[in-house]
Amino acid sequence: MKKNKLQILTNGIIKENPVLVLMLGTCPTLATTTSAINGLGMGVAATAVLVFSNMIISMLKSVIPDKVRIPCYIVVIAGLVTVVQMFVQAYAPDLYTALGVFLPLIVVNCIILGRAEMFASKNSVVDSALDGIGMGLGFTLALFMMGAIRELLGAGTIFGAPVLGTPISIFGVAPGGFFVFGCLVALVNKITKGKAIKKKEFSCAGCPAASICGQAQKGEC
Amino acid sequence: MKEMMIILFSAILVDNFVLSKFMGICPFLGVSKKLDSAVGMSAAVIFVMLMATAVTWPIYDMLLAPNNLAYLQTVVFILVIASLVQLVEVILKKYVPALHKSLGVYLPLITTNCAVLGVTVLNITEQYNFTESMVNALGAGIGFMLAMVLFAGVRQRLENIDAPECFQGLPITLIAASIVSASFIGFGGVVDGLFR
Numbered sequence: 001m002k003k004n005k006l007q008i009l010t011n012g013i014i015k016e017n018p019v020l021v022l023m024l025g026t027c028p029t030l031a032t033t034t035s036a037i038n039g040l041g042m043g044v045a046a047t048a049v050l051v052f053s054n055m056i057i058s059m060l061k062s063v064i065p066d067k068v069r070i071p072c073y074i075v076v077i078a079g080l081v082t083v084v085q086m087f088v089q090a091y092a093p094d095l096y097t098a099l100g101v102f103l104p105l106i107v108v109n110c111i112i113l114g115r116a117e118m119f120a121s122k123n124s125v126v127d128s129a130l131d132g133i134g135m136g137l138g139f140t141l142a143l144f145m146m147g148a149i150r151e152l153l154g155a156g157t158i159f160g161a162p163v164l165g166t167p168i169s170i171f172g173v174a175p176g177g178f179f180v181f182g183c184l185v186a187l188v189n190k191i192t193k194g195k196a197i198k199k200k201e202f203s204c205a206g207c208p209a210a211s212i213c214g215q216a217q218k219g220e221c
Numbered sequence: 222m223k224e225m226m227i228i229l230f231s232a233i234l235v236d237n238f239v240l241s242k243f244m245g246i247c248p249f250l251g252v253s254k255k256l257d258s259a260v261g262m263s264a265a266v267i268f269v270m271l272m273a274t275a276v277t278w279p280i281y282d283m284l285l286a287p288n289n290l291a292y293l294q295t296v297v298f299i300l301v302i303a304s305l306v307q308l309v310e311v312i313l314k315k316y317v318p319a320l321h322k323s324l325g326v327y328l329p330l331i332t333t334n335c336a337v338l339g340v341t342v343l344n345i346t347e348q349y350n351f352t353e354s355m356v357n358a359l360g361a362g363i364g365f366m367l368a369m370v371l372f373a374g375v376r377q378r379l380e381n382i383d384a385p386e387c388f389q390g391l392p393i394t395l396i397a398a399s400i401v402s403a404s405f406i407g408f409g410g411v412v413d414g415l416f417r
Contacts, residue, residue, distance in 0.1 A: 031243035078296040104295040174241045175403035182395030190387035
């Protein structure tokens with residue numbers, strides 16, 4: 001089943017949205033979406049890493065021995081994350097402070113390792129780059145939506161401009177993150193009539209470590 | 222001693238890694254269906270967090286920082302943690318098969334757990350010394366276990382709940398997590414009240 005280029009690109013944005021459908025990268029989704037601009041920044045940073053890691057891993061796919069592929073992917077991703085971290089620190093110091101520890105934690109973001117394992121190691125460089133852009137846009141879109149909703153309800157602002165009179169501050173802190181995410185997933189469920197998530201539940205099936213994790217094969221976790 | 226207690230209890234209750242810092246959400250949602258697997262997973266996390274901190278802190282302090290290589294932190298830490306987890310798994314398999322049976326299955330999952338990398342990076346950014354880092358890692362691990370065990374109990378109740386169709390499965394679980402997390406906000410002043 002050969003997909004055309006446009007399908008590869010749009011696949012990650014809607015049909016297989018990494019956050020709302022595949023349930024990957026939940027930690028940054030919840031933690032960095034206290035405002036729309038932070039969500040957007042996190043999304044763009046992760047997209048940059050994803051596109052380049054997909055391209056590099058696709059180029060190296062015939063060189064990397066199968067047995068040590070996961071450590072090799074991690075080294076490539078960690079190197080790219082360091083570069084992105086330096087860029088953000090130099091050109092967007094406010095964002096650097098806001099994202100804090102979650103910037104280096106892009107290394108362990110399941111989306112990036114997952115796409116390396118599931119897509120880039122099997123496809124051409126151009127297709128991998130397109131997949132990276134699509135998945136990255138899907139991730140950014142989801143984070144931006146989460147951030148905008150939480151900023152509007154939690155601080156009463158949109159991009160810092162005041163809109164609502166009395167904000168509900170709990171949406172800006174941890175419980176609000178879980179709540180908004182839960183509602184968004186329910187919304188996606190409703191729109192897709194449960195097709196998107198039901199079939200996979202949300203176990204380790206989407207987790208990149210599933211292939212090496214015995215627990216997932218037994219279907220226990 | 223007082224400072225240590227403050228760090229420990231802040232990490233467990235106030236800044237709970239899962240419920241207020243959002244680290245390790247994947248295992249929190251994925252492995253909390255049964256109580257025994259939740260306990261096994263969190264025991265493995267506590268173990269790896271302590272090991273990772275014990276190794277990465279000296280590496281940063283003695284190798285990276287003095288040689289102006291602090292920017293290599295991310296690359297070095299993830300590699301050290303990944304190889305450490307592999308090593309521990311091999312050693313446990315060979316010498317302590319009983320422990321390997323109960324903890325081993327969770328070990329490969331922990332390499333890509335952001336809570337482990339997170340605690341080692343945070344120890345550096347917070348400028349903790351070695352003892353403080355170890356205490357912080359212990360607190361983070363215990364906090365992870367507390368959240369997992371509490372939530373495993375909540376999940377068992379969720380099994381029988383009659384939720385609207387689109388909320389079944391993950392969404393209602395997230396709403397429940399939101400309420401558990403809201404209850405942890407209540408611990409806000411506890412540490413100040415107890416130790417200061």
